[in-house]
Amino acid sequence: MGMDHYVRLNPSNRLRRSPLFDRVRAEGAKAYSVYNRTLISQWFGTLEEDYAHLKTAVQVWDVGGERIVEISGPDARRLIQMATPRDLSRLGSERCAYVPMVDPQGRLLNDPVLTLLAPDRYWLALADSDMFLYLKGLAAGAGLDVRIFEPDVWIIAIQGPRAYELAERVWGRMIHDIGFFKYGWVDVGGKPMVLARSGWSVQGGFELHVDGSDYALPIWEKIMEAGRDLDVRAGCPNLIERIEAGLLSYGNDISVDHTPFEAGLERFCHLEDATDCLARETLLAEQEPTRQIRPVEISGDKVPPVAQLWPVRTLEGESVGKVSSACWSPEQQTNVAIAMIDRAYWQPGTRLVVDAPDSTRELVVAEKFWGRT
């Protein structure tokens, strides 16, 4: 990737910094993005080096860009249910849940992870949109009794196959009792905090919800120190790993232009039971999408970054989709990518072309995402 893909970002108070920003920058963060108006690091070595390390060791991520919104009060659950087709009544206690959130037209507004702290108290760890504002507006319009605010909570993720060993060193054997997308309470500087078995990779691990900025740096240092001989490193969500895993990025792969069915999120839609969801009727009528997210492979050498959607065409020139994320995969030895593809062309093996900014390349619809186990 040539330097000319990058631009220099001017700092301002408007672009927030997590309590770990300076510490993580000192670890060698080499590029940033802006996520929920918060600076987030993009890689430390190279994307490829970070990827190889994430899949074999353990990384600690400052993912403060996943801003937390707290919703509490007697109508909290109802408010959230109004905005998601996932049936919240199926969730037990001490659960986290991936919840696609939609407007009344069934279009995606965000896809946060919901943490059920109490029957009347929830956290949303947001993807990159002000879902906070939608919920505030919805509550105001519907006259619901809720409180919605951004608490001083910051996520530190521990990700990678050795994440369990590292977490055990810090918090003891109880961490093995935390089921997938469940959470437990751990001690951080004398204060109980949420440790969720979740994270934006498929390498396993946890997300610590640091409850108070002042606690972030001491626990960061403690985790890094405890993992020294496990080759622990500062890291961040890795583009290669997340594309291979099919982890969708809101704003990149999916947006307010798409339904959960177009996003391939039908397993999180329980339209029979989610009767409070405002989009229920619309989504019931749109369960058979005419386009959908697909894993695709792109020929040629390493692709440039996807700075804007790349048009996908048939060999005859008909427009049939868009590539939204792409990168070179050292393991697959090809470019792996995520695309929204029209129904008539989304079968695995379909051969198409994509207009990447550097050249027109061949594109083949893949059977499945590469990194899922």
Next chain:
Amino acid sequence: MGMDHYVRLNPSNRLRRSPLFDRVRAEGAKAYSVYNRTLISQWFGTLEEDYAHLKTAVQVWDVGGERIVEISGPDARRLIQMATPRDLSRLGSERCAYVPMVDPQGRLLNDPVLTLLAPDRYWLALADSDMFLYLKGLAAGAGLDVRIFEPDVWIIAIQGPRAYELAERVWGRMIHDIGFFKYGWVDVGGKPMVLARSGWSVQGGFELHVDGSDYALPIWEKIMEAGRDLDVRAGCPNLIERIEAGLLSYGNDISVDHTPFEAGLERFCHLEDATDCLARETLLAEQEPTRQIRPVEISGDKVPPVAQLWPVRTLEGESVGKVSSACWSPEQQTNVAIAMIDRAYWQPGTRLVVDAPDSTRELVVAEKFWGRT
């Protein structure tokens, strides 16, 4: 300013580019910010060179980050009025209006410019938050009959004392008939488009609302060509000019933590008449703020960028405010800044100290903003 204030921004589809991005980059944009998830340029020469040029000549700005939201339908006006303390019934036709927008608790959510296209059709040119989502939620909760979406509209601003001469060359003498914060219809590539006498500077000029991406580049070239002998240059909102003018930046100077009264926006609050505003009762009780935005001067040589709020203290150490924006002013020969200051200390001439990241400096509350005429 040392290079170490800046970070490298990794491109992605999530960070949008206006239709003029490549063209404006080629004009020499040297740094960017991210505004409404859209890349916006920050300066071309130096901040100081851009400032001097803006105040004497004319610049053309690609301000695509001011994303447009369209609200139409029978309940459009009521919906907007529910979210602003400004009385919309006072506005005539072909008007633009600066409208602080608030949640039911009277806290600022955005401060867009509203354009009244028709009694049932409005555009909001947004500051940096998804006001779009709040309005969508509010409409859904209240069951209002409106349509809310982002049209393919992009603002090109023409700013500076010679903006009128330049606009006349492009669209003729009719541009002189457009009153301040009013708009007229001009021809752009055969299509009528909104030319508003507004802009994020106090040097005078217009904001052309380009209605369709494909029209952006041709009209950009036409304007630049028409202004060649007026020393027209590509530009962008200038930090020095806007601080001197007291133009507040949402997310920098004001946020969801503040009321319009704390922001010094009382002249846009018509609480007696804005009876549909959901925050009316709360704001009626909070018209005497205990802190408020103030112009301040900061001693010493050129300050670094305000990457995070700077604490303001009394000489005795009591915390009494925060600096949110600051820069060196070549005309004032001091650092000009915007701060939120507690009532007991906001009188002009009050001497305080500020903990800037490089050093503790003296701070004096100024009589008024420097750049207002």
